[in-house]
Amino acid sequence: MAAVPPRPPTSPSPPPEGGIAGGAAPPDDPARRLGLALVCAAADPALSGVLLVDLDPRLVDPVARLFGAVLAGAAEPARPPLVLGASDRDEDLWTRIRIRGGEHGITVRTEPGPLTEGDDADGAPPLVVVPDLARLSVAGMRAAVQLLGADVVTVERGGPRRTVRPRARWLAVCRSADVGRVSRHLLDRFAVRLSAAGLRLPGVREALAETGPRPEAGAAAGEGEALFAGLPAAWRSAAAGGVRPVPVGDAAIGRARELLGPDAGVRRELALLRLARTLAALHGRPSASADDSDAAARLIGVAVPQDAPGRPESGPEPPGPAPGPTGLPGTVPERRAAGGDGRPRPRDGDRGLLDTGPAEGIGTAPGAAPSPADGSPYPEDEPAAARDTVPLSGPRRRSTGPVSTRGTVIGTRRATDLRDIAHVRTVREAAVHQRARGTERFTVSPVDLHSNVRAAAPERVLVLLLDHTCRGGTGDGNWPEVLAPFLQWAYTSRAAVQVIEVGAADAADELRAGSFTARGVLDPRVPGALYRRAGRATPLAHGVELAAHTLRRLLRRQGTGPAEAWLVVVTDGRGNVPLRVSHTGRLAGPVAAAGVEDAVEAAARIGAMDRTRLHVAVVDPGREPYGDLPYVLADRLGAIVVDGRHAPGAEAAGE
Template sequence: MLHLERHGVSCTRSNTTYWLAACASEDIGRVSPHLLDRFTARLPAARAVPLINPIARVLAALNGEAEPEYPIPDAPAAWLRMLADKVPPAAVSPVAVGRAVALHDAAVGMRRPLALLRLARAFARFDGASEVEAWHVDEAAAFIGLSTTAKNDPARPAEQHQATEAETPEARPSATPRQLPAGGPGGRTGLVPTPIMEGGAGEALEPIALALAGNPYPEDVAEPEREATPLVLPWQRRSGTPSDRGEVVGTEPTNRLVDIAWKATFREAAKYQVIRGRTGADEPLLLSPSDLRRHRRTPKADHLLVLVLDHTCHRDWDWMPALAEHLRAAYTRRSTVCVVDVGAPGAEVPVRAQRTMARSLLDPRVAAALENTHGTATPLAHGLELARTTLCHALQHGRTPVDEATLVVVTDGLGNVPLDASLRGAVDGLVRGQGIDDAIAAGRAIAELDGVRPVVVLPPRLPLPDVPLDLARALGPDCLVVS
């Protein structure tokens, strides 16, 4: 049911809208838990969704080819007949409720047990049962790939546990085996086995733990690739009025005449003009202090991480262990991230570096830059110049400059493109060592900025070890060298 209680409006309506979403299992760590909590009915869809090459799909669209159609198999006729009958939903027994709760961890809340009970009620309806029993819950759990082993719950009543254990296969009502659609979740065929003959007393064996084929809630074990608290604004180190902070993301009520959102204020006042006695459009708008709205702004980051990545030296070695400390600090502080790609293969002008500004480390462009391969030219001087201008603007310009910045340069120091050639977009004649000299000069310019912590990361194999060390010395005495 949908309930609306706002501005004197009271409305209750039934909700007939269903949301269907799909996500790759390896990307589930990027989705916020508060969104996944709304999609509690989980079904593995690897066999239902065809594998489509996105590049081939784009090329086919550019060539004017029609989108391929993938037929959806029809539901079994018995299911359709059962759904067509006006049969009231089955009642849920207390034993079924206890079984659904026992199959889930209490820390995840009650949405998952409720979704499992709704699915079990559908199974009971297909069986023609008037009440949902514990074995319907187990059948629904097996269908979605959930383990039917009860979680340890010390708060579970003993009599409820005994009642659940009493639901043996012999106590279940006899029913014809139900065939679910082929290729169901987890690779199961959906057959409900019926014993053919009764055997003798079985020999007691030690319990064996078997791994399940699937997990309907992969986010429980996935490595999180999102912000730990995406709905909570980060702590602010500086004080100031809201107008001194970041971008506008909404409005909120206020009792101060600071950073007023005039459109939202007039829109709020327009709701009550008749109540306040305004009779004509030519009369002035009647305002009340309760109508005042101000802008809601995102907090501006107080730390900047600048990554200068020389992709031409990224060969046969992993630079992530050396960068992990700085990436972790940027994630914790929700820093703004600037990535300068030097010698990337996809550069529009190979003799120029490319700069990417990201609001946080979770921007997909940051991960793509860290996994990029090497190109041909090494415009290191231009990359350091882009880093210098970024640092200068962040530290000295704007209404709320950052307090401190970290500059991480991953390079072997062998820049082969002079700064003048990068600015012109072409290299004329021999460059000799001009590219290295320009890079060192750019490093000296960065050393003059206050609030910058420089770090130079060296690859394991250096053709000329003195060159990157000269660059580190040019960045200042506080430069940290990681090799």
């Protein structure tokens, strides 16, 4: 028997007849179209943005996990996605602040943020999920505009400059009724866009009904089979490793322009051609042709004419009707245009004189707004909702008066106008020149005028109330770890810090609370306050009263008050100095529980303040007995309770 020669290696085989790639018409099942779209987005970094219109909110998590599995492949587990919403800030996305406590104080280190930390590393690309694109924060919108489709991005935010190559894939969801509110500049960044209104994943509905919003592992397997049914298995492995881009022919470019129309824009044409290029690469073709442009258009939902040239299923063009009789010699015979039903459309001369057509409204009276076209990947083209004037700009703060007249006075300078004059410095400057001027009356010349130099008013404030006598529960070295999230927020927000200390061994007056104001957490006095030795007295009521006065003074400033403030109280709730003793400085009789009762009463004043800008947290050191006192204090403050015994890194700090 003659030996059979081995078969040469081939590229990934095309799907069977009726698949969704190549020249075959795609099926109506949205699950298969979504599966192919995710494979294409994973295979080509140029298709890093996927926008699903009208996806069921309960299917966002299953689709995101499947997209992560496609990106990871079979070699490694999928990475947890980064979910962006309405509350994300620039400080949360581009950089990450690491605060470490050591024997020499607090160390602050700036590291790459979640959007850039894994872009230069090997492995699966990270996944960014936006459950509602219309409600994405301004910082998230700017990040998407800068990263999607970019080859190299230079990041310089709150730290050293860093150049990264974005590898992340973005999966965004938006309702068709809300797409009109999103910036077109942002929408054009999503190269793969398709309608998921009719998406149904077998097994997910039942799992959602039985187990809640997150389906189990069995349902996840059913999801994968539904999304990737009919696709070659080699395509998913190629998607995890990437495909080499193939050239795009002139026929594909011309076909893309014909399908999208003359007013589509360059970005839409590029997105369609990149998708066609990826489909051609998955099929192993040397270049992208017009058929690949048609396949890409069908995949995202763009209407493709049935008489497209080169389509195997399209028959020969039916002959048009015979030309009518000619009129005058030399005139061109008219041809009747075919209607949508294939029958000839009558000419204006063949229509009756009384046939005036359908009635149309005139004038400027409002009418019913047209709904977005079903299945269209570009619902923003419909004349619908109004847009923001500057959708990628953050909201401006309301303020009264010019900037130069707000903030704390930190010095003086020669005045250029008559606003915010420094009267004392002006009078002193004029007094120096009175003898030389030789006038009988005290004269102030324009050259004597000086104005105040003011520091910028802080937009965020952190108020720390530290009870040093409760250190026995958390250990001397654990406070920086317990307070690390709050100190990190203050550092990234450039917040001013107000520190109120109670019960320190080196206090100037042990019966009263002490305080100081710092411009930020990098002030050397802030880490010093975290390592003081404990004293004997605990004037907790006076410390809470000082915190109430500080917050009331900050929040009552009209126009210049902080936009956000945090009050963090570290205490075991055991105060042994009544408020009257702190005011008078003299002990009178037994104390009993008066100090605790005064602290709870003073806390009630803070609980009644504006909670839209003020957040309060109580750190419980977990001391016994009377372990419920921090919870009583937190209840009157309207605060959350943080367990100080199980802070991250507490064991390491204790060693």
